[in-house]
Amino acid sequence: MKIIDQNYINGEFKTIDSSKRLTLKNPTTEEDIAQIYLSTPAEMDEAIHCAATTFESFSQTSIDTRMDILQRIHDELHKYEEELIDLAVLEFGATITTTRRRTKNAINLFLAIKEELKSYDFIKKDDYSITIKEGVGVIGVIIPWNANLAHLCSNIAPAIALGCTLVIKPSEFNALETQAFLECLHRANIPKGVVNVVHGTGEVVGEILTKHPLVNAISFIGSTKTGKRIFENCSKTIKRMTLELGGKSPTVLLEDANLAEVIPHVLSSAYSNSGQACHAGSRLLVPKAKVNEVKRLLLETIQKLKIGDPKNEETKIGPMINQTQFNTVQDYIKSGIEEGAQLLCGGLGRVQEFEKGYFVKPTVFICQDQTLKIVQEEIFGPVLCVLPYESEQEALNMANDTLFGLSAYVFSSDETKAYEFAKQIRSGRVLINTAASKAKNPPFGGMKQSGLGRMGGRYSMDAFCEIKSILF
Structure with missing residues (x-):
């Protein structure tokens, strides 16, 4: 049985300082397949401070540098695509045909965002003003268990493109796939502190992430009930939010x-x-x-x-x-x-x-x-x-x-x-007239109690931006 007992903070795998753990079962056979240790608030705080410090330098990197990082991550994930597919099927029970398609699309998001980055309008000038788009800062990401890799990639790719840093709380139930993903990320040699991942529950480390004053934005995918709680937490520090919530389509x-x-x-x-x-x-x-x-x-x-x-x-x-x-x-x-x-x-x-x-x-x-x-x-x-x-x-x-x-x-x-x-x-x-469109990276998000904001391609980049006007 696999043991997941490390977070990924500042480019290093760090042993979780807690005895609390959760046993994961193969949903097809009900056999135990892994144990994941659950982090403490102090470990989430450490990851957030790391991301905030790193943002100061990473936000100043060139577009070419960030494009190169996106390419390296894609290439490394592509090498281990079959392993990622197998782990998702093992711990989530999604059918292999669905998982194969979703995994390929998730990995290719890094190339799609790299392509968007080539023509993204960071600066717009007219006679008396310059409008600048800049990364929002530290982005806290909380993702569900039903499409783990897709949600990891759809948040990390646009954040890196804009020079943002991330602190991610993945679902506890996807620990094996998340670990394999992090090992790929580490081998891609991305700058330390850009992507930080803390394992744990929403009630403990998720609460810290959504309330922390050094976190500038939250991207959450999950239930409307939890989304309302996050909305309340974010209001205390007026964080930017992207919330992709429930549906009854x-x-x-x-x-x-x-x-x-x-x-x-x-x-x-x-x-x-x-x-x-x-x-x-x-x-x-x-x-x-x-x-x-x-x-x-x-x-x-x-x-x-x-x-x-x-x-x-x-x-x-x-x-x-x-x-x-x-x-x-x-x-x-x-x-x-x-x-x-x-x-x-x-x-x-x-x-x-x-x-x-x-x-x-x-x-x-x-x-x-x-x-x-x-x-x-x-x-x-x-x-x-x-x-x-x-x-x-x-x-x-x-x-x-x-x-x-x-x-x-x-x-x-x-x-x-x-x-x-x-x-x-x-x-x-x-x-x-279809259940699965072939459109490439259209905006995705909800109205009413299905959420706020949009993700997908250029829309994901817009979601992680602040806009500054300089006037003359």
């Missing part, structure tokens, strides 16, 4: 949608990452006259989805990350049954063919009531709610009847019609 099938073609995309979105995705299309809005046909197609398609070992190339749905998340999803399924939603398939309990592993049955509810708990709250598991509508105006009202606004999906045979509908959805992102 609608998938809208317009009247002319080709259902046979669309349903696989619907389930691909709803069960993305085994449902453990903030952008999952977990509310399916269907014309009332087509509900029976949709039910039939959903059942046929779900029966073909392979559930099981995430290392198998054909697997589409893996386990929940741990027992706690499995229990959470079970509670929601129980709530849906008790509140009177029609259970189309799935339901309570582990997938029958597995004696071990946190495998939730792919579940579909038919819901006549928008106020049900399973319709309004983020479940973070493979649970889809089907909601009939009478008119497109009602569909739009239902799509927007949520506290969240992270993602949405619209399907129609008429792309122009879908676009006009998409413009009216209150969401940071709307996908038309």
Whole structure:
């Protein structure tokens, strides 16, 4: 069993000064795979002071220097890409096909940001003023367990591009992948103190990070509940914030949608990452006259989805990350049954063919009531709610009847019609006729209680900037 007992501070692996630790299990087999030691507030404070001191010099480095650092990190991660994939599958249980694609995209972010850096408008001049964009300073980053490497890369790359320094609290549940990533970072020989990583819980070291006066900005990806706590903490020192929070994304099938073609995309979105995705299309809005046909197609398609070992190339749905998340999803399924939603398939309990592993049955509810708990709250598991509508105006009202606004999906045979509908959805992102766009680094973030700010390519760099005007 692997032991993770070191933070990464000032370019060195430093032994954690605590006896508190957490045992990680393989979610597929429930076997113990690692123990991670949990840091103290003093260790987080040390990392923050290191980042603040380093910022003074790193912020003055040249663009060429930073471009070279981005290239070196990319190259080193690329060498160990297969190891990173294997570790993510082992400790998170994401399917290997999803993990392979996500890992490659995450590593390539360093090249994408390097390319953006070549033409980024740091200085803009006119007759009587000069406007300067400069790095915000020390960025505190808190990331979740459902896309660990992607979130590490999407924060580190733009921060380095702007000459910022970072203190990162990764999820405790991704310790193996994080350790492998840090070893790559160390071999890339980046300047000491630019990236600092402290293992621990949000209640202990996360609190220090979000309240600390030397931290200039916070980038957080996670639940809306935790985001509200971070918002409150940051307000004490008026920190800049980028918050990518929860979602309850609608998938809208317009009247002319080709259902046979669309349903696989619907389930691909709803069960993305085994449902453990903030952008999952977990509310399916269907014309009332087509509900029976949709039910039939959903059942046929779900029966073909392979559930099981995430290392198998054909697997589409893996386990929940741990027992706690499995229990959470079970509670929601129980709530849906008790509140009177029609259970189309799935339901309570582990997938029958597995004696071990946190495998939730792919579940579909038919819901006549928008106020049900399973319709309004983020479940973070493979649970889809089907909601009939009478008119497109009602569909739009239902799509927007949520506290969240992270993602949405619209399907129609008429792309122009879908676009006009998409413009009216209150969401940071709307996908038309697909569950996975091929767009390169579009802005990503939410409206309403799905967050503040945007990440992705140039937008990530803008999020980590301060703007200064010099006037004549």
